[in-house]
Amino acid sequence: MELAEAKQKFIEAWGKLGSEWGINRTMAQVHALLLVTPEALTTEEIMESLSISRGNANMTLRDLMGWGLVEKQHKPGERKEYFYADKDTWNIARQVAKERRKRELDPVIKILDELSKVQGDVSDPAYNTFNRTVTDINKLAKNVDKTLDTMLKAEESWFWGSIVKIFK
Amino acid sequence: MELAEAKQKFIEAWGKLGSEWGINRTMAQVHALLLVTPEALTTEEIMESLSISRGNANMTLRDLMGWGLVEKQHKPGERKEYFYADKDTWNIARQVAKERRKRELDPVIKILDELSKVQGDVSDPAYNTFNRTVTDINKLAKNVDKTLDTMLKAEESWFWGSIVKIFK
DNA sequence: TTGAACTTTCAAAATATATTGAAAGTTTAT
DNA sequence: ATAAACTTTCAATATATTTTGAAAGTTCAA
Known part of the structure; x- marks a missing residue:
């Protein structure tokens, strides 16, 4: 080619x-x-x-x-x-992650925080399902957020070294 | 509300x-x-x-x-x-990751593999930049792929437990 | 100042994507 | 075999996104 x-x-x-x-x-x-x-x-x-x-x-x-x-x-x-x-792949990945977090993930977490607070009748399945789903997704989103935060501060070699150790 | x-x-x-x-x-x-x-x-x-x-x-x-x-x-x-x-957040995340990997990441890796093989004049900066960029991105993509693979097989608790340990 | 070289803007046009709804298709009970 | 109940299809339509290009804006050397 x-x-x-x-x-x-x-x-x-x-x-x-x-x-x-x-x-x-x-x-x-x-x-x-x-x-x-x-x-x-x-x-x-x-x-x-x-x-x-x-x-x-x-x-x-x-x-x-x-x-x-x-x-x-x-x-x-x-x-x-x-x-x-910039041609450094790690920088590119970090930059994209950083921007998308700021533009998309953070606003969603803000809404999920609000929706997690909604009160309702505990014996109402509609309320229970809503509440459980929203708080679960909120937890996941916050975990992702925190992970990204640490990743953004990390050095490439350190990061991949750690990942490789875990996923082995 | x-x-x-x-x-x-x-x-x-x-x-x-x-x-x-x-x-x-x-x-x-x-x-x-x-x-x-x-x-x-x-x-x-x-x-x-x-x-x-x-x-x-x-x-x-x-x-x-x-x-x-x-x-x-x-x-x-x-x-x-x-x-x-299905309301299990972890299942949802896994399912989405799995499908996107199959539909989008895997095809790109296939193309990157091909492009990594392209031969050229080592003293040509145009070739060098192309080759380095493509192989770097290919490496990153494969790392992500491998990480997803392991993640997809993992249990939720195990996964988050490990992540929390590293990013601490 | 002036005008050449260059950059930015944005309304209009082109393109791409998503949605509709009525007709065709399928399944099942009788 | 029929028809009611339900699902699927897809050409036409609507909506959203992207792109164009010419005009307006900016900068700078002379």
């Missing part, structure tokens, strides 16, 4: 996986492109390479920076902005 | 979380409804309760059964089908 073809396949696969996990396909593709490119790219080059419009490229790059996955670079003596992706 | 209102909020929150994670909003809502309902419900009742059409309810229930989250029940002497959701 040619390198060019392989890059293409990687970008496609990453885009598909992203869209299955609630991440805009284009955003995942731009990220993939930057991941397999050694040097920083301009908006122009990204547009060209993925056949997307200027507006789309601009918004997507802004989002990627918001996720902490891509950063702007300025080359001395040039007006153009260059974009570069 | 009233129980009815609380149920409503739970269904909404679950639907939103689902859609953020690539799961059809209605599917998540039907699941949520069944989770907070002690007894099994008919298609009719679900349609009514969530204001969705018969076709939508039917397809969604079929999908939920495909995910192993909901099952049909038959009441003796009745023609109607009743639908019931």
